[in-house]
Amino acid sequence: MSHDETEFARFFEASWEPCMRAVAASTGDLLLAEDQVAEAFARAWASWRKVRRHPAPRAWVVRTALNAGASWWRRSSRELPLSDHDFAAPVSQGSGLDAVVLAALRRLPARQREVIVLRVFLDLDIETTARQLAIAPGTVRAHLSRAVTALRSELAQTTATEADSCAATTS
Amino acid sequence: MCGNDQLTDSAELRALEDSMSGVTMPGRPRLAAITARGSARRRHRLAAISGLSVAGVAAGAVLALNLAGAHGQHQVPGTIRTAAYTLTSNANGTDALTINPGELFDPAALQSDLAQYGIPAKVTVGSYCSSDPAPSGFSQVVSGQPQGPSTFYANSGVQPTITIDPAAMPAGAALGISDFQLASGQQLSTMVLISAGSYSCNGTPPPAPSDGYQALYGGHTGP
Numbered sequence: 001m002s003h004d005e006t007e008f009a010r011f012f013e014a015s016w017e018p019c020m021r022a023v024a025a026s027t028g029d030l031l032l033a034e035d036q037v038a039e040a041f042a043r044a045w046a047s048w049r050k051v052r053r054h055p056a057p058r059a060w061v062v063r064t065a066l067n068a069g070a071s072w073w074r075r076s077s078r079e080l081p082l083s084d085h086d087f088a089a090p091v092s093q094g095s096g097l098d099a100v101v102l103a104a105l106r107r108l109p110a111r112q113r114e115v116i117v118l119r120v121f122l123d124l125d126i127e128t129t130a131r132q133l134a135i136a137p138g139t140v141r142a143h144l145s146r147a148v149t150a151l152r153s154e155l156a157q158t159t160a161t162e163a164d165s166c167a168a169t170t171s
Numbered sequence: 172m173c174g175n176d177q178l179t180d181s182a183e184l185r186a187l188e189d190s191m192s193g194v195t196m197p198g199r200p201r202l203a204a205i206t207a208r209g210s211a212r213r214r215h216r217l218a219a220i221s222g223l224s225v226a227g228v229a230a231g232a233v234l235a236l237n238l239a240g241a242h243g244q245h246q247v248p249g250t251i252r253t254a255a256y257t258l259t260s261n262a263n264g265t266d267a268l269t270i271n272p273g274e275l276f277d278p279a280a281l282q283s284d285l286a287q288y289g290i291p292a293k294v295t296v297g298s299y300c301s302s303d304p305a306p307s308g309f310s311q312v313v314s315g316q317p318q319g320p321s322t323f324y325a326n327s328g329v330q331p332t333i334t335i336d337p338a339a340m341p342a343g344a345a346l347g348i349s350d351f352q353l354a355s356g357q358q359l360s361t362m363v364l365i366s367a368g369s370y371s372c373n374g375t376p377p378p379a380p381s382d383g384y385q386a387l388y389g390g391h392t393g394p
Contacts, residue, residue, distance in 0.1 A: 001367045009202055016199040021191045034197045038205060045209030101186050120188050144184075151183040 008048050012041055015058050022058075022121035023065045026113055028106050033065070040065035058122050059132045066114070104154035112147040115140055203337065207286040214283070251284045253277075258284050261334070266290060269332040270388060276358075278350050289337045291345040291367060299349040299361060300372040301380075306344035306364040309382045312336055313346070313362060331386065333362075343367055351376045353387075361385045 001009070016037070024033035040061045044051045054060045105113060111133075118129045119140070130137040250259040255276035257269045266288045270276070282294040293300060314334045335346070347365035349372075352358055359376050363383035379385040 005206070006368070008206070012202055012205065013199070017196050020196045021194070024194065024196070025187070025191050030194075030197060034200075038200050039208075041205045042208035042212060045206050046212040048209075101183075102191070105187060116184070116187065120184050121191065148181045148183050151187065152181075155183060155186070 004048055004052075007052060008045055011044075011052075011057060015061065016041070018122060019058055019061045019065065022062045022117045025102060025105060025121055026066060026117050028102060036065040037061065056118075056122070056124055056128050056132060059118055059124060059128070062117060062122060063114075063132065066117075100155065101151070104151050107154070108147055108150055112143045112150070115143040116147050119144060201289060201337070203286070203291045203340075204289040207289055210283065211287055251287070253280065256281065258288060260288065264338060265334050265336045267332050267334055269330050270386075271330055276350075278348070281348070285335075285346070288335075290335055291340065292348060293345050293365060293367075293370075294348040294350065295372060296350050296352070298372040298374050299351075299377045300347045300365055300370050301363055301377070302347075302366040302370040305382060306341045306366055307382070308339060308341050308344075309364050309384075311339040312341075312344075312364060313384060333384070340364075349377065358388045359385070360388060 019037050019040070020033055023037050024030050027033050027036070043064055044057070044061055051057050051060050105116060108116065114133060115129060118124045118132055119126070124132065126137050126140050130140045133140070250257065253274075253276070255271055255274035257267075257271075259267050259269075261267055268285075278294040278296045282292050285292040285294075312335060314336070340346070341364070343366055344364045345367040347361075347363050347370065349361045349363075350358060351360075353376075361377050361380060361383060362385070363380050377385075
């Protein structure tokens, strides 16, 4: 195995799950995310000499995955003979709150969602996030602020609805 | 999360992060399949850049075969046909490599074609590569005819088919295919499993391996 292959293998092994979480959170569809992340890693290998020098290779993969429409992985996968996403596995397997939070994320504007994905799920700092998106750090903060406000509002509404529901049940 | 700004320490973003922590992610796909796909993309891109190929997967594949000196057609997906071999997928997930004994195959083309099918391989010319100890399980990875050392002549009418199961490939192993062009014009091909990260090569044609496959191809006269 060449040095490049060894290096890419390590990167792939360490980064598959974080990238999957980031893309799955954004798309809400595990199978679609798997499809897109696999395609993105293939593209990363195709351009490995460039990607390996990238300041945030995982961010490169995630952004590529979110931009990738191709579904070669699904078509070629022998284990997943589905031809479309009619039977997609939803991401929300946890509590009701988790589902609400993730649904709220997917209702955010695309740019805010991108900022959240890079900042929260890939743990990039503000400056690196800004460089990835070719925007100013201040703009990243602004997007984060708006996103937090929107999420807070969604969660508050849900909490209020649940409280009303509980009150109605117990009264 | 790294960084201490108040925004990313907010309860909402922590809830968002936590919401994904309980979700079981699909397991990693096979690395070989990812790199095979990536390598194919790279080849197609280089072909396009060189101006020798029109866009498209099939055209890129044909170019690769032509550069390798083979004169076959590449049909994607499913089957790769060259004058020297045909590589195709079986419905059960295995791949079939059918060899035309009358033609010498191009090792580089075979290696890249195997990679497209998710089969990690190291194909060499004039050197035999092996690992000590060799990964076990050759018979699970490679099966079908022929069994054991065999000689195939161009005029025999026999086209040996080797069935390869990529899923049975042990972790870290690759299919080592060593190829020697003999003075007779024939080609001695030896197939064993090697450890992808640890193997050595030498220039002596090997005896038939106990856990492997060896065959003599080419030549236009039978015994």
